[in-house]
Amino acid sequence: xxxxxxSMTRMKYNYTLLIIILVFTVFGFKEKPKTIIPDKKLExxxxxxxxxQVLNQIxxxxxxxxxxxxxxxxxxxxxxxxxxxxxxxxxxxxEVIKKAKAQGLNLIITHEPTFYNHYDDMKPLKNDPxxxxxxxxxxxxxxxxxxxxxxxxxxxxxxxxxxxxxxxxWQEYGDSDQMIxxxxxxxxEELSKSIAEKFxxxxxxxxxxxxxxxxxxxxxxxxxxxxxQIEMLNQSGxxxxxxxESREWETVEYVRDMNELGMPKALIVMGHADSEDPGMEYCxxxxxxxxxQVPVKYIRAGNPLWTAE
Ligand SMILES: [Zn+2]
Numbered sequence: 001x002x003x004x005x006x007s008m009t010r011m012k013y014n015y016t017l018l019i020i021i022l023v024f025t026v027f028g029f030k031e032k033p034k035t036i037i038p039d040k041k042l043e044x045x046x047x048x049x050x051x052x053q054v055l056n057q058i059x060x061x062x063x064x065x066x067x068x069x070x071x072x073x074x075x076x077x078x079x080x081x082x083x084x085x086x087x088x089x090x091x092x093x094x095e096v097i098k099k100a101k102a103q104g105l106n107l108i109i110t111h112e113p114t115f116y117n118h119y120d121d122m123k124p125l126k127n128d129p130x131x132x133x134x135x136x137x138x139x140x141x142x143x144x145x146x147x148x149x150x151x152x153x154x155x156x157x158x159x160x161x162x163x164x165x166x167x168x169x170w171q172e173y174g175d176s177d178q179m180i181x182x183x184x185x186x187x188x189e190e191l192s193k194s195i196a197e198k199f200x201x202x203x204x205x206x207x208x209x210x211x212x213x214x215x216x217x218x219x220x221x222x223x224x225x226x227x228x229q230i231e232m233l234n235q236s237g238x239x240x241x242x243x244x245e246s247r248e249w250e251t252v253e254y255v256r257d258m259n260e261l262g263m264p265k266a267l268i269v270m271g272h273a274d275s276e277d278p279g280m281e282y283c284x285x286x287x288x289x290x291x292x293q294v295p296v297k298y299i300r301a302g303n304p305l306w307t308a309e
Contacts, residue, residue, distance in 0.1 A: 077144025
């Protein structure tokens with residue numbers, strides 16, 4: 001009897017224990033997340049970084065006022081999109097977009113346009129198969145493209161100039177405001193070859209006497225147009241000017257005439273992409289200084305031109 005009683009008591013005890021464990025398992029685990037999730041700290045660190053937040057941080061870190069305008073705007077995507085990673089580039093080419101997508105970088109910060117004109121105006125090529133296919137790829141991949149042009153030049157130091165000077169290794173020969181450099185004595189040919197080597201391009205083109213010796217060089221990166229390029233050619237002491245791209249019937253012909261008129265100068269056309277790519281590599285480094293929540297990477301667009309030897 002006592003044994004039976006004892007075993008019944010033990011059974012009752014076991015049943016009670018089982019019920020307690022069951023109740024705890026069902027309700028205990030259900031309740032737990034509720035007490036963890038509302039933590040404010042968790043919300044702050046794990047919450048989504050939006051395109052708008054990235055743009056606001058950029059604006060705060062520029063030395064110049066943000067004056068808006070039609071150029072530095074988002075061209076695809078939306079301000080409230082969640083950013084998983086940032087790619088900086090000279091130009092959002094199809095190749096660059098594919099590389100960004102493969103790396104999970106869904107915000108592309110491009111210096112130059114995506115849709116083939118300065119304003120990224122899509123109307124002229126509205127029914128164009130290339131523009132349509134590019135836009136479809138971007139939209140399918142849910143990629144936001146922001147153009148960072150005017151204010152990357154306006155901030156001090158000019159971001160594009162800084163990248164270019166760093167690649168040339170000319171930091172001690174001049175500054176990023178003036179863009180006039182007093183380099184060790186060289187010739188037009190040697191200087192042109194060293195640019196081709198440093199930027200990995202075979203399409204550097206030159207007007208002027210290759211044997212002319214020089215020490216003072218002006219730089220007008222990108223495609224600023226003949227006004228600025230001719231102004232630099234006429235700065236006192238400047239013997240050669242390096243430009244990104246130039247219309248062949250403007251500055252190029254001006255320099256041909258300079259030489260014929262007894263004013264020997266050289267024009268080195270290094271290519272638009274090569275002259276501004278390093279400035280967007282520098283942009284990635286700059287962004288990393290204040291954007292730490294997502295990866296920031298530079299993707300080189302490069303120069304698509306090649307020459308027939
Ligand atoms: Zn530029």
